[in-house]
Amino acid sequence: MADRIRHGSVVGLPTDTFYGLAVDPYNLHAVERVYEIKERGRHKPLSLLIESVEQAEELAHELPDEFYLLAEKFWPGPLTIIVRAAPRLPLKVTANSGNIAVRMPQSAVALAVVRALKCPITATSANLAGAAECTTAEAVIQQMGDRVQLVMDGGATPRNVPTTIVNLAENGQWSLLREGAITLAEIEICWAINDGWRAPGMAEAG
Secondary structure, eight states, rough: HHHHHHHOEEEEESSSSSEEEEEOOOHHHHHHHHHHHTTTTSSSSEEEEOOOHHHHHHHHHSHHHHHHHHHHHHHHSSEEEEEOOOTSSSSHHHHTSEEEEEEEEOOOOHHHHHHHHHSOEEEESSSSSTTTSSSSHHHHHHHHGSSSHHHHHHOOOOOOOOOOEEEETTTEEEEEOOOOOOOOOHHHHHHHHTTTTOOEEEEEOO
16 A cells, blocks of 8 residues: 555545545645545645654644644544644645644554655545545445545544644644544643643634
């Protein structure tokens, strides 16, 4: 599977929450195919699955202290963190936002692919824009047909709710963009325990 991704294929695979579409984020043709396959707006950046905090440091620009608190508490797991992107990351992946969304998954399949590639992979959900997310390989195939070149059947995903998204890219302030598998209360407890509590700004997910 890693070889297929390395050579530009779009691959469906299980993650912590739903099946995702995996490509090499540095292969701009493959990234464009993800947008085409999903019929996804080009203004929406793609999230990336990583294998370690060190890999996040390579992708990001000056990670804040809050990032390390959240990563220590909730990774590997269903928490996506938005941070400022490093200049080396393709603008197409960030949707020209200058930000990148990263997550270290708990999924053994997803982690194995990232490690085999020695680079992050995209993790956007394997569904058409506006359609239901898929928790099985069969559902991905039924919804997306031959748009996806390969779907790895890893069984049903362990959750049927999306990842939680926290934005740390706004000048030292944090906001909860989407409450999912990890609750706002759990994040608040993390801040309180580490003397890092600040009231969040609430926003709608993009």
